[in-house]
Amino acid sequence: MIQTTQLSKKYGSAEVLNINELEIPTGQSFGLVGNNGAGKTTYFNILLDLIRPTTGAIVNHDIQVNTSEDWKAFTGSFIDESFLIGYLTAEEYFEFVGDLRGMNKADVTKFINQFDEFFNQEIIGKKKYLRDLSKGNQKKVGIVAAMMGNPQVVILDEPFANLDPTTQIRLKKIIKELTENREITVLISSHDLTHVTEVCERIVVLDKGKVVKDIVTSAETLQELESYFAV
Numbered sequence: 001m002i003q004t005t006q007l008s009k010k011y012g013s014a015e016v017l018n019i020n021e022l023e024i025p026t027g028q029s030f031g032l033v034g035n036n037g038a039g040k041t042t043y044f045n046i047l048l049d050l051i052r053p054t055t056g057a058i059v060n061h062d063i064q065v066n067t068s069e070d071w072k073a074f075t076g077s078f079i080d081e082s083f084l085i086g087y088l089t090a091e092e093y094f095e096f097v098g099d100l101r102g103m104n105k106a107d108v109t110k111f112i113n114q115f116d117e118f119f120n121q122e123i124i125g126k127k128k129y130l131r132d133l134s135k136g137n138q139k140k141v142g143i144v145a146a147m148m149g150n151p152q153v154v155i156l157d158e159p160f161a162n163l164d165p166t167t168q169i170r171l172k173k174i175i176k177e178l179t180e181n182r183e184i185t186v187l188i189s190s191h192d193l194t195h196v197t198e199v200c201e202r203i204v205v206l207d208k209g210k211v212v213k214d215i216v217t218s219a220e221t222l223q224e225l226e227s228y229f230a231v
């Protein structure tokens with residue numbers, strides 16, 4: 001369970017996030033949507049202790065994220081390319097992250113081999129530094145690295161952005177497989193309402209930092225969201 005209580009973030013006098021209460025149960029596939037600047041990345045950044053809240057806190061599996069580092073052992077995430085190490089090849093980066101996650105070289109190879117189709121022969125064995133990969137291929141590396149070492153919580157910011165349509169479809173399959181395991185909590189932000197409603201069982205809409213909708217995904221959800229964002 002991820003519990004958010006009286007959370008706010010202010011820059012000067014501008015309040016960019018204000019979530020009084022939000023509970024994400026263990027095993028839920030949770031989608032966060034909202035227009036540019038709504039506060040999605042700010043929320044994920046606080047959850048990953050990359051920025052400090054102005055008030056309140058997030059507790060990830062009983063650990064308040066800004067007071068203990070223990071959540072790092074079971075939380076995988078990819079927010080943006082700052083998570084990558086530009087001078088490493090993909091293989092080197094996966095070994096690096098795998099090592100942090102207690103995986104040996106054989107574990108890493110076995111894990112990475114599952115993503116052959118997703119990588120589409122553009123990433124592994126190419127002897128290319130991550131900095132020289134396309135934005136989309138960098139994103140693929142970051143997403144796969146976020147899933148290494150059996151994390152209990154996986155956080156992906158805009159995972160579908162910059163991916164080609166074939167890869168988006170493959171990614172949906174990967175996320176669905178991940179969420180079929182009811183012990184893994186998956187948090188995704190997205191501007192793609194179709195994809196996010198397809199892979200997430202719950203959708204929260206942020207507007208100017210506040211939760212304005214909290215929906216259990218159903219056959220009507222896409223229509224509801226499209227109507228909401230059409231105004």
Ligand SMILES: Nc1ncnc2c1ncn2[C@@H]1O[C@H](COP(=O)(O)OP(=O)(O)OP(=O)(O)O)[C@@H](O)[C@H]1O
Pocket residue numbers: 011016034035036037038039040041042043
């Ligand atoms: N360091 C900062 N200083 C001042 N304002 C900031 C800072 N970082 C973020 N903001 C502001 O916080 C607000 C929320 O930004 P955030 O990146 O969380 O939105 P988002 O929902 O992820 O948007 P997008 O869909 O465009 O990625 C924005 O108005 C942004 O300008």
